[in-house]
Amino acid sequence: MTDGGIIGDPTEAALVVLAAKAGVDADTVRADRPRSGEVPFDAAVKYMATFHREPDGRTRVHVKGVVDVVLDRCTDLLTEDGIRPLDDDRRREILAVASRLGNTGLRVLVAATALVDRTPAAPDHGGRAALPGLTLMSVAGIADPPRPQARDAVALCRTAGVAVKMITGDHADTAAAIARELDIVGEVVTGAELERMTADQLAERIDGVGVFARVAPEHKVTIVRALTKRGHIVAMTGDGVNDAAALRAAHIGVAMGITGTDVAKEAADMVLSDDDFSTIVRAVREGRSIYDNIVKFVRFQLATNIGAILALLGASLAGLPAPLTAAQLLWINIIMDGPPAMALAVDPPDNDVMSRAPRDPGERILSVRRLAAVTRAGAVMAMGTVTLLAIAQERTGTDTALTMAFTTFVLFQLFNALNARADDGPLLGRHQFRNRTLWLVLGNQGLGGLGAFFMGSVSLASVAQVRQPVVLVRADWTAAREHVPDDGGRPCVSTPYCEVLLALDPRDECGELLDFALQAAEHRGATLSVIHAWQPPHSLGGPNQEGDAPGRRDTERELAELIDPWRKKYPSVDVQVHTCRGRPALTVTHAAQGAGLLVVGRRIRLATMGSHMGRVVRQAMHRVACPVAVIAHD
Template sequence: MENKKVNYFTQSVTETLNNLGVEPSKGLSQVKAHQLKEEIGPNRLEAKKKKPVYKIVLSQLQDWLIYVLLAAVVITILMGEYIDSAIILLVILINAGIGTFQEIKAGKAIDALLKMSSPKALVKREGQTKEIDSAELVPGDLVILDAGRIIPADLRLIETVNLQIEESSLTGESLPVHKDAEATLKDLKTPIAEMSNMCFMSTIVTAGRGTGVVVETGMNTEVGKIANLLDTGVTQKTPLEKKLSELGKTLGKIAVAICLVIFGLSWIQGRDLAEMFLISVSLAVASIPEGLAAIVAVVLSIGVTAMSKKNAIIRKLPAVETLGSVNIICSDKTGTLTLNKMTVTEVYTSDGPRLIDDNQKINLSDSVRKLTEGMILCSDATLENEEATGDPTEIALLVLGDKMEIDRPNLLQNNQRVGENPFDSDRKMMSVLVKSESDFTVYTKGALGSLFNVVDFIFDQNEIRPFTEEDHQNFSDAARKMSNNALRTLALAYKSKTSETTSTQMEEGLVLVGLVGMIDPAREEVKPSIQLAKQAGIKTIIITGDHKNTAFAIAKNLEVAETIDQVITGPELDDLTNQELLEKVENYRVFARVSPQHKVQIVQALQAKGHIVSMTGDGVNDGPSLTVADIGVAMGITGTDVAKNAADMILTDDNFSTIVVAIEQGRNIFNNIKKSVIFLLTCNLGEVLVMFVTLSLGWPVPLIATQLLWINLLTDSLPAIALGMDGDDSEVMKEKPRNAKESFFSQGAGIQVVLGGILIGVITILAFWYGFYELGYSPFDKKIPVEVVKNARTLTFLVLVCAQLFYSLSLRSSKKPFYQIKIFSNHYLNGAILLGLFLQLSLLFIPFLRNAFKLHLPDLNGWLMALGLGLIPFIAMEISKIILMKRK
């Protein structure tokens, strides 16, 4: 391939294909595609360079509290307290290291999600059509385009059928642009907006279909030239992160105020101001929950990565929070509740009905053969070696042809498509014009009601006769019976021509051939998922384009609807005023024959009634409803790129059950974040109370600066993150959806923080007092030996750490006692507690560290006191849960 710049829009289709060395019937070989990718690189835009690790580390140090601590390091050095300065500096570096790890971890998780949600491209390689990641495209690849696809690279079009592309992302032109593969432009200065034979990366197919050959990829595309403008990054904080960040700032201000009061009180009491300055700063660091937002980001990113492994890709992190509040799932039927594998089970022609049995050989009548061959020719689907692309309905028709042993390749080769009138939702039919030798034939397939308007004749016993009222009644009855059996119906008509015809003339004076009935059976796992959602207070609503009877049959089978009165159609919706819809919308469980515009109305009406709504969609026109819904859910397999880009979540398996799994996961993620936050705030409140109460009473300082910083490092990092990574609660779906407006401290969480903090504070103060008492002193005494104070501080230090570490175990569930939870299921928390205890004991048993932290090796009574008091908050929490459980 030539390296020089080629203006492909000035070349004909033949010249372009020759220039790129591509055979249009086969496309590139896998070997050549691999070689080109190795040479050129992947077809993706280069994002902004990631922040180097050293810059992430430096950003962790850019905080006013860190600046104060660094000042404290300098002061301690000047005071000659070199060990204290080293410990403070070490704590600063460890904190920065933990923050750096959290940021890198979150970044990697988000990168993985972005990679998983990258768009796909339908290409022809080695004569076979397949779907691949757009990053795999190389110049020369043949890309097949249809409505809803995002153009994956810059293409020179080689075939177009009513192709329209929306190029506003590149040109600013809001109206779709008509494309013509046969056009050859001569002016080298032709603006991009006027290149009718080209289409460009990131633009969207809005109508028609076509084929293009890749001419530029990655940063060489037109949009690649402005890639810096397109790179938005992934730095937006979620509402929860913002709330907790604000909470952290508020609590920080309160903590700083308390520290200033303590410092002022110490000055009045005549304490050593240099020492109290260090203690006040350390207490501020220990009591401000600066890790809240970071922990939330890590838990969210880890949670959504886990969700992606369960076939739910979260595109927008706020969706995780919203999932816990969803109380209505509006689900499409086809593919989501069903297998999305249509199977023709019945055909109807003038010969009468005929059932299609997989295990029985089908004898073809002239009418059935004509019907099947017409359906195959009037199709955009492909089916090769059991790999299919296209609409499931059309794929089912190809499978029908194979069951009838029709030679599809030969049929297609002898009937070349030369014209087309694409399907649209208004006409509800599509037509193709095919040429066989010198004859032309129009085949039209679509809804029976639509075909009734354009047929004048009927194919009967290999003859054509006028279409009568009796025929109309017979076909209508057949369609109704199929619909009542949850079959989807599709009719076919045709007419022979001696010459080409315009698109408007194609659909008039047609000959009705027959009707096929097909079914898409419900997925086995859907019914239990709907029941699980119902148990969790979530109502399932089916929204579909199918007929009323078909939709109701599936809904009744899945126990979504009980009576036909719970079903309403799109035309019936149109007869309702906005006020009437608002009053009645909660009465319906199935919305049939609806348009994408109806979906928006339904969602808005449900939201107006106070519901949090999840909506599924897969088409181009589903974008508005996915955007309006609280959680927009796109189909990963059948969904168009437009739907995926508009959605908050993508289902990689197109399965309703995955939505329920995602809601369950979302609830667990939120609960885990809540556990972490409650733990942090409880521990920090306990530390502040210990310092404030003891100094207010005029007692010696219970914890020195290095000890406070150590406690903050030990308990505010690993245990808090480990709680956020707790396993899923199997009973979370027995609870009602969380109110979206509910305060984070509702349902007793705020009281739990206050009572837990007070309890930890009280037992720690008791331990401090006991440290004096066991050696015959009182903390109110004026002259107390240094060793006695060291003993009291050691007990305070031990009890505070043990109380916080043990208390984290009771926070794994706010309702279940500890013995009802799998004790060893959270390896991260168990490991964090054991590591914390090991490090704490290391300070006491290693002489150098014991002296550095000014600690005293406790006697037997001291160890028992530390263990006994340390367990009290955990035991108290467990007793309260048992009492509440017995009351319920």
């Protein structure tokens, strides 16, 4: 006992306080009669004893323990009239008092003493004949009420389908009173009754038993095995050394972190830091929530992947272009799926998480019902994406349709995340607003998806075509018109520049290139600019304006002769011819900045690094954001 309170075992502390109330100073008694030996408490014998040397050389034995065990070792009783023999009537009276105290929920202990000539031998396993001739001194009732939150925790377990069974070493009357206080239902079975039952008999009765009283450590193992035999998942709590076997035998062993021994903590799967039963119930709730979040995570990710696969497959079967490229699939899986999936992983527990029956331990995360729901969600996303792609391609062209399809699939993920949270309940409900992190993620991604739509419809498709030129042959000239925005034959006003730029190389079929470029310019109401790069024969020796002039005039004359017939065929198109010398790449690249369409031939596209025009095309394709049409010969 200290100024700050009692330190030690709660039962010992209660007895010290009781002695102080009776005017006995425990420190003084300990100093006068120091302890010379001890028999520690053992659940098997259910008592403890201490030995103290008397001045005359004899040994005083003090014993405390459960009523029925210590009473069997007593022969006398201390009364108001002194020490009297303990007859049967007095034994029944003492047992009645103990039962009355136990029915009020008090833990009942008795204290006895004896004066012997020598220190008794240690008791055997049964505790028989170890301490003969004891004198019963007192009967004490110790209040050890359950924690206030324990009753609510037991009620919550019952709602969740978790059966709570109390196992205690207390008297049956005390255990029954505490069980009534905690609202634990079921009959009371003592350790003596357990020993008389077979394993099969116990397994048949155990579901109806709520309290096990006066049990030994080996009885706990028997109880765990009986519950396991009935198909239950068993969690066993314990704190003593003798509880280690039961903690090992249970599916989940739970040791007490404050009062538990090191042996119990090593044997357990979990350690309660606060020794509070309600913490176990909170752990059950958290465990169910984690399982639910795993299911939500898997449903969301799998539905997205199934939707993407079905969208690509459906578009291929319908003869449509692939709605999603590899880069877009990577964007969806990392940017659009990653943050919502992580938000679903930290989803708060549902309100009804502790109102459901325990799930079958063998149940799969992807049950038939969940797999059907995931497939259905993926099919809806794929159908919506492919249908929109088909309709938009007819009305707006392939580029805009692909952008719309990608944006649609991205926005589908917003609803997919909400759908993943509604496993059994409705899609729209108050529970959908409890995960603020998810709504923050969905809001940011929704705005990002709309931004990608508006920006992508202007430039993303063009940039994609710059990186991947459209290769056309004669039979594809009709399809080539799909790559030219349909402006109804009127001058193009959707972009600030409407010029068609044609880069010529003498090795290409210039007639075919001119025909296609003039058709495109006529269709757009645009000017056709023809760029021809020529290499002076002595360019490595430095510029020579006078020597280069004849070659340039010859090139311009040849171009005029080549283009004049086509001007007559397309009189509405203004054709401008440009020849460049020295640094043609700079000239053509600069001109391509204002072009609405760049037309090149196969020779230029496949030109070597030593070709000026090859460098022109490569630089133009990497520096400008306009469509590029490569006209092949075959």
